[in-house]
Amino acid sequence: MDVSEYEPSFLEVIDSLKQRTDYADLRWVEHTHEYIEVKNGEVVALARSSDMGFGIRVLYKGAWGFASSYDLTPDSIREVADKALSIAQASYRLIREPVRLAPEDVHIDTYVNPVRVDPFTVAIDDKLDLLFKVDSALRHPHIPIREVFMDLWRERKLFINTEGSKIFQDITHTGAGMQVTAFGEDMQVRSYGNFKAAGYEYLEELDLISHTDRVKEEVLALTKAPVPDEAVKDIIIAGDQLALQIHESCGHPIELDRVLGTEASFYGTSFLTLDKLGKFQYGSKHVNIVADATHKDALGGFGYDDEGVKAQRTDIVREGVFVGYLTSRETASILGQRSNGAMRASSWNRIPLIRMTSIDLEPGEWELEDMIADIKDGIYFETNKSWSIDEKRLNFQFGTEIAWEIKNGRRTQVLRNAIYTGITPEFWRSCDAIANKKYWQIYGVPGCGKGEPGQSMRVSHGTAPARFRKVRVGYKNER
Amino acid sequence: MKDKLFAVGEVILNASTADETEVLLFGTKSQLTRFANSVIHQNVYEENVEITVRAIVDKRIGVVSVNLSALEEPSELAKLAKEVAERTPKVVDFEHLPSPAPVREVQSYFSSTIEVTPADKASVIEKLVKRATPLGITLSGVYETSEIHTVILNSNGISLYYPGTWAVFKVVSLSDTSQGYAVQCELDAAKLEPEKVGERSIEKCDKGKNPRDIEPGKYDIVVEPYGMAEILSWLAWLGLGALSVIEKRSFLCDRFGSQVASEVFTLYDDGYHPLTFPWPFDFEGVPKRKVVIIENGIAKDVVYDSYTAKKLNKENTGHAVTPEASRKIGPIPSNLVVEPGSSTVDELVASVSRGLYVTKFHYVNGMINPREAIFTGMTRGGVFYIEDGKIRYPVKNLRFTESMLTAFKHIEKVGNDLTRVGLESEIGAYAVPSMLIRGFNFTGKTEY
Numbered sequence: 001m002d003v004s005e006y007e008p009s010f011l012e013v014i015d016s017l018k019q020r021t022d023y024a025d026l027r028w029v030e031h032t033h034e035y036i037e038v039k040n041g042e043v044v045a046l047a048r049s050s051d052m053g054f055g056i057r058v059l060y061k062g063a064w065g066f067a068s069s070y071d072l073t074p075d076s077i078r079e080v081a082d083k084a085l086s087i088a089q090a091s092y093r094l095i096r097e098p099v100r101l102a103p104e105d106v107h108i109d110t111y112v113n114p115v116r117v118d119p120f121t122v123a124i125d126d127k128l129d130l131l132f133k134v135d136s137a138l139r140h141p142h143i144p145i146r147e148v149f150m151d152l153w154r155e156r157k158l159f160i161n162t163e164g165s166k167i168f169q170d171i172t173h174t175g176a177g178m179q180v181t182a183f184g185e186d187m188q189v190r191s192y193g194n195f196k197a198a199g200y201e202y203l204e205e206l207d208l209i210s211h212t213d214r215v216k217e218e219v220l221a222l223t224k225a226p227v228p229d230e231a232v233k234d235i236i237i238a239g240d241q242l243a244l245q246i247h248e249s250c251g252h253p254i255e256l257d258r259v260l261g262t263e264a265s266f267y268g269t270s271f272l273t274l275d276k277l278g279k280f281q282y283g284s285k286h287v288n289i290v291a292d293a294t295h296k297d298a299l300g301g302f303g304y305d306d307e308g309v310k311a312q313r314t315d316i317v318r319e320g321v322f323v324g325y326l327t328s329r330e331t332a333s334i335l336g337q338r339s340n341g342a343m344r345a346s347s348w349n350r351i352p353l354i355r356m357t358s359i360d361l362e363p364g365e366w367e368l369e370d371m372i373a374d375i376k377d378g379i380y381f382e383t384n385k386s387w388s389i390d391e392k393r394l395n396f397q398f399g400t401e402i403a404w405e406i407k408n409g410r411r412t413q414v415l416r417n418a419i420y421t422g423i424t425p426e427f428w429r430s431c432d433a434i435a436n437k438k439y440w441q442i443y444g445v446p447g448c449g450k451g452e453p454g455q456s457m458r459v460s461h462g463t464a465p466a467r468f469r470k471v472r473v474g475y476k477n478e479r
Numbered sequence: 480m481k482d483k484l485f486a487v488g489e490v491i492l493n494a495s496t497a498d499e500t501e502v503l504l505f506g507t508k509s510q511l512t513r514f515a516n517s518v519i520h521q522n523v524y525e526e527n528v529e530i531t532v533r534a535i536v537d538k539r540i541g542v543v544s545v546n547l548s549a550l551e552e553p554s555e556l557a558k559l560a561k562e563v564a565e566r567t568p569k570v571v572d573f574e575h576l577p578s579p580a581p582v583r584e585v586q587s588y589f590s591s592t593i594e595v596t597p598a599d600k601a602s603v604i605e606k607l608v609k610r611a612t613p614l615g616i617t618l619s620g621v622y623e624t625s626e627i628h629t630v631i632l633n634s635n636g637i638s639l640y641y642p643g644t645w646a647v648f649k650v651v652s653l654s655d656t657s658q659g660y661a662v663q664c665e666l667d668a669a670k671l672e673p674e675k676v677g678e679r680s681i682e683k684c685d686k687g688k689n690p691r692d693i694e695p696g697k698y699d700i701v702v703e704p705y706g707m708a709e710i711l712s713w714l715a716w717l718g719l720g721a722l723s724v725i726e727k728r729s730f731l732c733d734r735f736g737s738q739v740a741s742e743v744f745t746l747y748d749d750g751y752h753p754l755t756f757p758w759p760f761d762f763e764g765v766p767k768r769k770v771v772i773i774e775n776g777i778a779k780d781v782v783y784d785s786y787t788a789k790k791l792n793k794e795n796t797g798h799a800v801t802p803e804a805s806r807k808i809g810p811i812p813s814n815l816v817v818e819p820g821s822s823t824v825d826e827l828v829a830s831v832s833r834g835l836y837v838t839k840f841h842y843v844n845g846m847i848n849p850r851e852a853i854f855t856g857m858t859r860g861g862v863f864y865i866e867d868g869k870i871r872y873p874v875k876n877l878r879f880t881e882s883m884l885t886a887f888k889h890i891e892k893v894g895n896d897l898t899r900v901g902l903e904s905e906i907g908a909y910a911v912p913s914m915l916i917r918g919f920n921f922t923g924k925t926e927y
Contacts, residue, residue, distance in 0.1 A: 035803070049803075052548040069527075070528060084524075265621055452513055
């Protein structure tokens with residue numbers, strides 16, 4: 001579809017709203033998605049989908065309204081604009097302070113992420129060949145479930161606002177992975193995979209085949225492994241698990257809309273209240289966290305957010321001190337700042353919310369082996385399996401697919417159903433080592449949930465393995 | 480909406496040259512008002528038409544989805560689904576798409592629901608804010624009204640239409656130290672009692688101010704329907720569908736015919752139950768059957784779709800999910816009902832000498848050990864200490880880590896307060912009462 005055929009109608013309604021509102025913007029979005037999954041040698045999903053529509057957001061006397069539709073006829077576009085305005089007028093009945101937007105430059109631009117091979121032009125046969133090869137390599141008499149998938153996604157969107165910005169973006173993501181399941185005393189899984197803002201060429205880099213033997217060996221080891229007892233231990237968290245740790249215990253609590261209470265009815269609020277900005281000891285001096293939307297190859301990277309604010313890299317935690325939130329134009333104005341560009345909507349029919357970009361833990365100086373060598377009695381946790389955190393993002397508990405006991409500075413036996421738990425700032429303050437940039441990589445998280453109606457967002461986290469002292473592992477349950 | 484969906488669906492079906500073809504269409508309109516800090520901060524409207532085509536060519540299956548604006552030419556969609564099928568290996572176990580069967584009438588569409596305006600919603604919220612503000616309480620929540628129209632057509636003659644409406648009013652009240660949660664879900668918005676919902680939430684928040692510290696450990700709990708529904712939702716995904724049994728992932732594997740819960744606990748799925756979101760057929764157009772899953776604590780059965788029923792030589796119970804996901808996740812029960820008991824909530828509380836009254840759970844996760852149904856999660860929305868059969872004082876939130884197989888064996892009493900609880904991430908609802916569970920395992924605490 002070519003968006004240019006709708007542009008005259010879009011420009012007309014934005015022009016008309018300019019006269020009737022404080023501010024308005026319009027987003028046209030087209031999504032294309034292909035998901036293929038092979039399970040035990042059979043194709044259990046080969047689904048292609050495409051979806052298109054537009055949404056109009058208006059600010060009337062300081063109150064928001066939003067309406068959207070799949071119907072792109074000129075009459076419908078005008079009706080949706082009127083509906084958004086009438087909804088804003090209803091909102092106006094119950095506002096305390098009118099919304100003010102932080103200033104933003106006018107941008108007329110196009111952003112396209114680097115793609116060498118358009119994944120939607122690759123023949124289905126070639127895609128299936130790859131998945132079948134991986135599936136075949138995962139075969140083993142004691143592994144009853146093998147799953148291999150490929151996930152290809154494209155978003156094309158046009159943003160126009162009453163301030164004169166007009167931005168077109170074309171973003172492609174490619175992901176793939178595998179999971180095997182085996183049974184011992186209980187069910188065990190082991191997986192490998194990742195997502196990147198890239199084309200089909202990413203599958204070469206991901207090199208699923210080269211991980212099949214390891215994944216098989218590890219799941220079989222898990223079926224015979226012990227469960228760790230409840231204890232307090234020194235632990236190392238591998239990069240892929242640390243990505244989720246950052247996501248839940250840093251990424252969500254720094255969303256300023258959440259801090260200000262607008263997510264209270266669903267996912268909750270945040271312990272990182274406004275009084276903590278610039279002075280709260282979030283972690284140890286080793287902990288430096290940034291929000292970086294400028295990665296061209298990460299799921300959290302883009303050219304502009306859905307308010308037309310240019311992608312930025314901003315400090316969140318510097319030497320352990322909490323120094324920044326993710327913001328929007330509305331919330332940044334409350335802090336007297338300009339937006340750092342974190343407003344995104346999952347599609348045309350959703351209003352933008354503050355969403356994570358790429359929330360990255362900066363690498364340290366350590367070699368991983370040296371980090372392990374310093375532990376007398378500990379556990380190494382890798383790849384998330386279970387996740388839970390309270391609504392203010394303080395008490396968390398995570399379980400991983402696999403863990404290893406560390407005894408006298410060496411990784412020893414495999415452990416199954418391993419969990420660790422803690423309180424966010426206590427946990428990050430116990431971080432005393434982060435591996436160096438050789439170990440640092442970006443992990444894509446394609447399904448971050450927030451909002452009502454629900455929105456699933458694509459975000460990412462750059463991490464390297466890190467060490468934490470005196471963390472509670474396992475749990476007690478005696479009857 | 481109905482005529483539009485049939486018109487588009489029939490063009491696609493007639494244009495298909497596949498051996499068999501199925502067209503599934505959803506038309507939705509939804510208006511949602513969201514408030515926080517006692518002001519409306521999000522007020523949104525959307526409408527959409529989504530179409531999914533499943534084409535079968537010599538036991539090969541192709542699935543393609545679009546929304547109406549991305550559909551340039553309906554006949555092209557039929558062609559594309561067939562092309563996808565032709566490139567896919569055969570699914571040996573696949574036989575045919577289902578054939579027509581009688582579907583019972585059930586009313587889930589109420590025009591009163593779609594007549595609620597954003598201004599009506601603002602008025603309701605405004606009144607409650609006036610009630611909460613003097614108590615130092617701010618209100619958050621949603622007021623959603625939606626309609627969904629489903630059409631299923633297939634080349635074997637299935638031609639079904641089902642419209643439904645949905646109204647949800649949820650209030651989360653917040654003071655500096657406490658939270659109160661209450662929600663009501665109705666198909667007919669005229670039955671919503673928003674002021675009562677708000678009152679309940681505000682009262683719980685007010686009574687929950689200045690909660691005391693409490694140590695983790697084993698406590699008898701009286702848990703409201705909202706909390707139990709969250710647990711049941713995870714159980715449904717993990718192990719109440721036939722594919723999870725075929726793949727031996729289900730916690731019910733090797734336990735059918737055995738005691739998996741206490742004798743007072745009976746769980747079934749009933750697509751026609753008025754306190755769920757009644758939906759008379761599944762996404763293959765097969766009429767839903769009532770399935771008893773756990774009866775008096777004994778594991779009986781799970782739910783099936785056409786593929787898993789054939790594979791296990793069972794009757795199809797009409798629980799297929801959408802075609803994109805059906806072979807991946809298999810059938811799922813979406814109208815779970817817990818058989819209510821005879822106790823009032825006060826009687827449940829009166830049976831506890833030392834325990835907790837739990838409103839709701841938060842961020843439940845069942846992936847620690849799915850075969851043993853070991854779950855973790857936090858309490859939320861108001862937790863109170865019970866002593867000698869009476870609610871004494873509010874306490875801070877706790878984390879539980881517990882096998883639901885163990886917990887369900889310790890359900891001592893089931894309440895008589897059967898309540899419709901809407902699923903938080905999709906349109907759908909379970910009918911669940913409060914319950915008394917002995918010795919529930921709390922493993923951690925938080926700061927509020």
